Amino acid sequence: MCYRYTLATPRADLEKLFGIVIPELPLRFNIALTQIVPAVRLDGDTRVWGEYRFGLIPRWTRDEKPAGFGNARSETVAEKPSFRDAFRKRRCLVPADGFYEWETVGKQKLPWRLTLADGGPFAIAGIHETWTSPAGVEVATLALLTTSANACLERFHDRMPVIIDPAQHDRWLHGPAETLGELLVPYPAERMKVFRVDTRVNSPRYDAADCVTPIDA
DNA sequence: CCAGACGTTGTT
DNA sequence: GTCTGG
């Protein structure tokens, strides 16, 4: 699964990956739920950069402060009432350059970071939804799709985020939804790497460059 | 008809 | 233990 990730890639590299102009953005070393994150979506046929609250809130949610859903299972996203409209009509590409997983050892929670083999940026399959609060405030929200895990996730659990290859970005954004099943698969373990990082990552309030520094396992 | 659910993950 | 916040 994926509830914590990083986006600390220079803007120029993200512009190259997505083929659009991107505004200056802060380097992020520990993105957590409820925070504002960027994503690429379609406006008509044009890719546009937008900002969303991480944690999708279904349109019909009446709570004052709903938590929202950080992840949606790709196997069922097309049917679930909370996600199906977004999956059909509001898919997005969520830029990242790594994500975190935790290994529980006794009482300790030890964080690891997973990246692509070359350490470069990639896109996670996302869906977005606009929620209107009881007070009438509109909030753009998103969730990340998950699939079964590859061997790199073995020591953590059996889910991982769906990573969309650059060659498939257009297909993910344009659909149609019925044809997207083959994109919602585990990324090859051979093209990823995984390494321990400092437990300071555990606190979602800690967001500094040393979050991504490899340490000995 | 109305009420109530609507979701993910990991852990035990 | 359980819920909320990030």
Next chain:
DNA sequence: CCAGACGTTGTT
């Protein structure tokens, strides 16, 4: 996902 709060009253 993990961290941190979880409560009341009166006084400063």
Next chain:
DNA sequence: GTCTGG
């Protein structure tokens, strides 16, 4: 909002 259960 929409579907399911009673």
